[in-house]
Amino acid sequence: MKKYSEMTADELLAEKEALLKEFAEYKNMGLSLDMSRGKPGKDQLDLSMDLLDYTDYIEDGIDLRNYGILDGIPSCKRLFADLLEVEPKNILLGPNASLSIMFDYIAQAYSHGLCGSTPWNDIPGIKFLCPVPGYDRHFTILEYFNIEMVNVPMTNEGPDMDIIEELVKDEKVKGMFCVPKYSNPQGITYSDETVKRIAALKPAAEDFRIIWDNAYCIHDLYEEGDKLLNIFDYLGDYGNEDMVIEVCSTSKMTFPGAGISALAASDNNIADIKKRLNCQTISYDKMNQYRHVRFFVNAGGIKEHMKKHAAILRPKFEMVLAHLESELGGLGIATWFKPRGGYFISLDVMNGCAKRTGELCKEAGVTLTTVGATYPYFKDPNDSNIRIAPSLPPVEELDLAARILCVSVRIACVEKLLG
């Protein structure tokens, strides 16, 4: 098929007519399809039901059903240490969601400072770097604390490091949110070069912190997954041991909302966070920590389990990508990444056409992530990015949803070109 930009007005009008006819058919079906959030499907949730089978809760003679053990049970700290390739002493187990850890860490910086630094609340005009497109809930945290967000474009190797190296010279720049593996929404894994350049950053702010949200650390779609360097192996070379706070969770391994989160950080940061933690809680849910240890045993067990998720998710990703290829390929109106893991596909359409695409999808009964949400303040400067979450709908529904998405993109672009 011809590129839209090479079509004549008549050709575009004919195309529009054909598309609207197809669109009307979908609309008449009265559908309600959801590609908005990275929710696992029911069959994925069923994979972890054995987790609930354990009935003894004694570890090293300690009754895990009772109060105590602030930073998490030793076996579960070892499990996450194994997964993240750090030492157990550098792990803190958290509540049911890593989002809460991240929120609370920013809250700590805001009210009390980090490792003795000035509380961020006392410094006007502080900023955070946000690789874009990115994860809306990171932006929500920063907006809540009134921290100015500075967009940094993503490349195929991660955020643009030339830009970041410049921006961190501003001492008002206090940190950066990263999803370094299978980034949300693009599914890009930071290259070795990018990880090393991040580890070597020389930020002006001594309490500059990178929230290394490794949400998809082991969420491969294929046998051979992307490899992400362990940034902790490189920080020490540059005296940056305290610069990175890594988080992850079992939300997309076992049960979203009923899992375990964990934080990995330097000795200094762990001690700093524990001071606050000691005022916040007596312990998180140790019974659930223990269940996860029994269920997974070690990082190898997690890897095996994740293959079952991959077997369910892979066909869904491939179906959506096939539709994008066959229905949008060659038209010159859209680009996308082919992620090898994670939970999303990121679609960039012709400038000024993303919101309209979202509206059309909604009209036809397909819910997308709110268009614009992949940018701070919901402001996608080009109005071009759409996040697709293919995990929740069953395959047959997803097939339909992907078709509708593609038609909607095409209509939006034809409309735009016709002016």
Add this chain to the structure above:
Amino acid sequence: MKKYSEMTADELLAEKEALLKEFAEYKNMGLSLDMSRGKPGKDQLDLSMDLLDYTDYIEDGIDLRNYGILDGIPSCKRLFADLLEVEPKNILLGPNASLSIMFDYIAQAYSHGLCGSTPWNDIPGIKFLCPVPGYDRHFTILEYFNIEMVNVPMTNEGPDMDIIEELVKDEKVKGMFCVPKYSNPQGITYSDETVKRIAALKPAAEDFRIIWDNAYCIHDLYEEGDKLLNIFDYLGDYGNEDMVIEVCSTSKMTFPGAGISALAASDNNIADIKKRLNCQTISYDKMNQYRHVRFFVNAGGIKEHMKKHAAILRPKFEMVLAHLESELGGLGIATWFKPRGGYFISLDVMNGCAKRTGELCKEAGVTLTTVGATYPYFKDPNDSNIRIAPSLPPVEELDLAARILCVSVRIACVEKLLG
């Protein structure tokens, strides 16, 4: 026996000699007994193991294993609404501990203000009222946020309201922590008069908040428990709807650290807290919420379950109280309350003798709550209060621990009198 104050120096010396002999025997036993924290005993934890039996997690067609439902599942909100006698819309379900809710509420006030008020961080010298003796973890939260704590003495009917009514005229006084039923550590339940006077307070600070920590709302030791008025029934009469934030949890109903917490508050406060909550998490552990609903069914189910706890705890409380009566009664060196519920017995010894008692207990292998911890900044002005937690040790150990405590009190007082 004679009151110590009426003994001659010789009588005191003889008493001391006898006590030290008994103490030496205990010391030789090489014991390790723990009466420090309000931990349930193993037999209490065993009461709730059926909680873990449920394997379906669908409510109203919604898969509770997945993301979503920020404020808690409807059935569990109803359960807590039933328990606290408020409407479900005025309930927010929380994480695994009400302590975290309280910490986070103060954190919210500190960084963002409450319902549009000035953030507390922006007001120098703010204060909180602390009925004393009280719960150390409340004090820890206030100390973390650098909020000045003002002691308010407890009476047999709750905190001294004459003093409170005066203190709240200071607009720097921003709130008060209360454990209104079976207070920690005394086990005092606020009288109807006290609750009504609290509801009718006219604080100068418009964002004055009472954290109504109803930790022992249904934790009766006897069939006929203390009755606490529902303060929400009275707040409206004085335009104080937004003044109280009530919290409770299942920590001492099912599993400490693996339970459900809840918050009850006005519509305004719920909306205010939800704004923050929406940035913090996607949901708390709904599977655990559902398990608790299935296990308890309703407040009546909780009440029945709590009778089983009472059957285990009552003999422990009665044993400690019997020791206090038989070994300290009539000596004029100690007073205590006889709680009809809760988790603690509060013992007030002769001024200047509490710390020494704690040291002696430690020497003989009995761990008490850190003496002084029942007062802000660990400063018991009279050095007289000791919190006893009788729940954890098995009865036979408790028997010994109570004897050792009583001997230690007597030695400390004799020493003091001998100068």
